[in-house]
Amino acid sequence: MSSLSSSLTKRRSRFPVGLYASLLPPLVWMTLLYFVPIALLVSYSVWRLEAFDIVQEFTLKNFQTIVFSSAYRTVIVRTIGTALGVTLIDVAIALPLGYFITRYGGRYRPLLTILVILPLWSSYLVRVFAWKIILGYNGVLNTALLSLGVLQQPSQIFLYNQFSTTLTFVHIWLPFMILPVITAFERLPKDLIEASADLNAPPWTTFRRVMLPLVTPGILAGSINVFSLTMGDFITPSLVGSPSGIMLGNVISSQFGVSYNWPLGAAFSLVVMLIVFSGLAIVVRQGALENL
Amino acid sequence: MMTIADVALWLGKDDPYNLTDSDLAEVKEKLLELRPHIRKFWTTAGELANLFQSGEVVLAHAWPLTYTQLSEAEFPVGSVSPRGKLTGWTDSWMISKNSRNADAAYQWIDYILSGDGQKGVMDVTGYSGATTLGAEAIGSDRAKELYMDDLSLHSQINMWQSVKNYDQWVELWNEIRS
Amino acid sequence: MGTSAGSHSNSLVYLESVSKIYPTTAGEFYAVQNVTLEVKPGEFFSLLGSSGSGKTTTLRLIGGFEIPEYGQVFIGGEDVTEHPPYRRDVHTVFQSYALFPHLTVAENIAYPLRIAGLSRSNIAPRVQEALRMFRIPELGDRRPSQLSGGQQQRVALARALISRPKVLLLDEPLSALDAKIREEVRQELRELQRQTNLTFIYVTHDQEEALALSDRIAVMHQGRVEQIGTPEDIYTRPESLFVAQFIGKANFLTGQVMQLDAEMAIVMVNGIAVKAVAPKQVPSPGDWVTLMIRPERLQVGQSVKADNQVTGKTASVTYIGQRIESNVDTSLGQLTVTQLGGSATMGQEDVTLTWTAHDCIVIPSPPSSPVSSV
Incomplete structure (x- = not known):
């Protein structure tokens, strides 16, 4: 009798202790290092600075300052423009590179991939300084051009302008673009490319109609990387940038530093986050996160 | 920031730390006029010395420290200061x-x-x-x-x-x- | 080159002494070695072999995915040896089907037409027609990932056939399907080929599939063609020991040729004279040869028509549904016999086996090694 009744009672599903226990540490981590700082940032951004004191009253003054100052608008536009430009150039470099490494790399493919990410093993600052040394007045490039007779005297056009900023960004963030792009090319089934050729598509058509759509998630993933890294950077523009070419990162660092205006700095930080998250939202809809 | 005070003194303002909106506008105009000649805004004394040594700049608005450093490194450098229009901290x-x-x-x-x-x-x-x-x-x-x-x-x-x-x-x- | 193309003007695909070599650490590996074969228009031609036999590489040489180190490939009389795949009027159904995951079923099928530069208004009705023909009209808007294996196979076929290529290459197209629907699809494939009268070149490792579908079969082994012939040729008259062993079950006997004329051979096996059909490559008296007798060609009991007779004892009997397989120890060695189920001879200890000379095939053995029975 008892065995019959027990077989009729539905077994209660067990409370998944293990699942919650394993979720707890990352949750604590995220809360302390992510959600709390963001909450702090948001609250600072709606406070204001008055006579070197932070007044903890709600105000939108900081955002008004950002929107109505032509200087700050210029900085925002320049920062977005630079980030987009750097992203596009990196895509233009990473696509053919990823294609050739995965298609013709053969047994050298792992080696070539390592060479691509090798710069990541040296300090970021060292790589930025390297460009100063290359592009400077007495730099490698000028010396080379002088000895080739292209220039009669060193030129100042290579350094401390939008060109040097963009070039440096393009170089230092390139690995973050190439890695997801190479991964995307590696995941591309070879038989799809053969099938396209088999159905009489010449190589360029195959690239455009089959390869490009299938590696797009990788390109978008790399674009998120490069775009957000450029949006937040302040070291490259201050080291190799134009004297009149500061970016949002510089403004934020000066607000938290010499200007001691944390509320305005926090508001600027939120603007950067907003821009990055808008880019992210556009890109996530294309399925880029699968390739990150 | 001190540069703003320096320019204000140059423009003949009496108190370079108490500038009205119109004073600031004048300073801004003067700075914008100078901007095309600027190669780099230096952030540390070491950076400025390096800028001189690598040939990037020939003239700088600077602290005595840089002059001392460059002289000690036997870099050919001279310094001038505007009479009665000095700033400092x-x-x-x-x-x-x-x-x-x-x-x-x-x-x-x-x-x-x-x-x-x-x-x-x-x-x-x-x-x-x-x-x-x-x-x-x-x-x-x-x-x-x-x-x-x-x-x-x-x-x-x-x-x-x-x-x-x-x-x-x-x-x-x-x-x-x- | 032109002359050899001309001499095979009625062949649609002609491979002339092609070899495909891969470098290895040990030296060169011949994936395909000196293969010559021709496929006629409208033929269902199979390349049959186990994995590593070179059958898929041969197909890839025709498709243009590989370029042979030696020899020439002709399609429709034109030397296409070094043409890339996109310049060959040949389409492939891949083993994996290779459907484009980012395109819908209809877009997949339309792909070759779009490549050919047809306008959308011309493409749409043809795609609809193809969807109907392959009985998948409701799947046009689906993605390949939403299809079953059988449906994917139909899409792959539709895509490969829609622009009506001269030749359709099929690389084990049924291997990814369940055993149950495989036979059904096999029938459809055969019918499709008859209806369209297209030339199919079909790669498979499944001998039953090859025998059931093909007009002709090329049996491949270690990169070489062992034999080309109709299914019946291949099964009943294997020309090499490999083909005889690879296709179906058989009894093999080793003996020495005693007498020989144009049609008949008498071979001594363990002191018994066995009458057999003379092979194409005629051996000389005294040569060692292998005799092959299919188990179902052995008759149990006396028969007046039989050319050969031997008695023996039943060693074991295996019941396999519709047929019964018995092993009989005879003075020729152990012979395997298959009979239809329910035969009266079941369970007898002493049996007489008979067979005709016609069912006993002489296969020349390599001179050095007399082959023992398998």
Whole structure:
């Protein structure tokens, strides 16, 4: 009798202790290092600075300052423009590179991939300084051009302008673009490319109609990387940038530093986050996160 | 920021730390006029010395420190300063009103103002000191190098003061740089 | 080159002494070695072999995915040896189907037409027609990932056939399907080929599939063609020991040729004279040869028509549904016999086995090694 009744009672599903226990540490981590700082940032951004004191009253003054100052608008536009430009150039470099490494790399493919990410093993600052040394007045490039007779005297056009900023960004963030792009090319089934050729598509058509759509998630993933890294950077523009070419990162660092205006700095930080998250939202809809 | 005060003095303003909106507009205009000649805004003394040495700049609005550094490195450099239109700042020690051990703090400040204390700061930083005792401690040759042979110079310097409309200064500066 | 193309003007695909070599650490590996074969228009031609036999590489040489180190490939009389795949009027159904995951079923099928530069208004009705023909009209808007294996196979076929290529290459197209629907699809494939009268070149490792579908079969082994012939040729008259062993089950006997004329051979096996059909490559009296007798060609009991007879004892009997397989120890060695189920001879200890000379095939053995029975 008892065995019959027990077989009729539905077994209660067990409370998944293990699942919650394993979720707890990352949750604590995220809360302390992510959600709390963001909450702090948001609250600072709606406070204001008055006579070197932070007044903890709600105000939108900081955002008004950002929107109505032509200087700050210029900085925002320049920062977005630079980030987009750097992203596009990196895509233009990473696509053919990823294609050739995965298609013709053969047994050298792992080696070539390592060479691509090798710069990541040296300090970021060292790589930025390297460009100063290359592009400077007495730099490698000028010396080379002088000895080739292209220039009669060193030129100042290579350094401390939008060109040097963009070039440096393009170089230092390139690995973050190439890695997801190479991964995307590696995941591309070879038989799809053969099938396209088999159905009489010449190589360029195959690239455009089959390869490009299938590696797009990788390109978008790399674009998120490069775009957000450029949006937040302040070291490259201050080291190799134009004297009149500061970016949002510089403004934020000066607000938290010499200007001691944390509320305005926090508001600027939120603007950067907003821009990055808008880019992210556009890109996530294309399925880029699968390739990150 | 000090550059704004320097330009204000240059434009003949009496109090370079108390500038009206129209004063700031004048300063801005002057700075924008100068901007095409600017190669780089330096952020550290070391960076500026490097800029001279690598041939990037030939003229800089700078501190005496850079002149001293470059001279010591036997870099051909000279320096000029506008008569009566100097700006400057002094680092200061302050005692918190909640200090639990004010006596120790006073002792420390006494030491810093003494010859030994001043000499220590000047040896480490390369900046000029602030007291006669300090000038004596480093000897007259070094005192001359650090513009300390005649401390009456200090009275001519427009020392940095808190600026009331500092927000506007920051914004002006960011405009120049954007 | 032109002359050899001309001499095979009625062949649609002609491979002339092609070899495909891959470098290895040990030297060169011949994936395909000196293969010559021709496929006629409208033929269902199979390349049959185990994995590593070179059958898929041969197909890839025709498709243009590999270029042979030696020899020439002709399609429709034109030397296409070094043409890339997109310049060959040949389409492939891949083993994996290789459907484009980012395109819908209809877009997949339309792909070759779009490549050919047809306008959308011309493409749409043809795609609809193809969807109907392959009985998948409701799947046009689906993605390949939403299809079953059988449906994917139909899409792959539709895509490969829609622009009506001269030749359709099929690389084990049924291997990814369940055993149950495989046979059904096999029938459809055969019918499709008859209806369209297209030339199919079909790669498979499944002998039953090859025998059931093909007009002709090329049996491949270690990069070489062992034999080309109709399914019946291949099964009943294997020309090499490999083909005889690879296709179906068989009894093999080793013996020495005694007498020989144009049609008949008498071979001594363990002191018994066995009458057999003379092979194409005629051996000389005294040569060692292998005799092959299919288990179902052995008759149990006396028969007046039989050319050969031997008695023996039943060693074991295996019941396999519709047929019964017995092993009989005879003075020729152990012979395997298959009979239809329910035969009266079941369970007898002493049996007489008979067979005709016609069912006993002489296969020349390599001179050095007389082959023992398998």
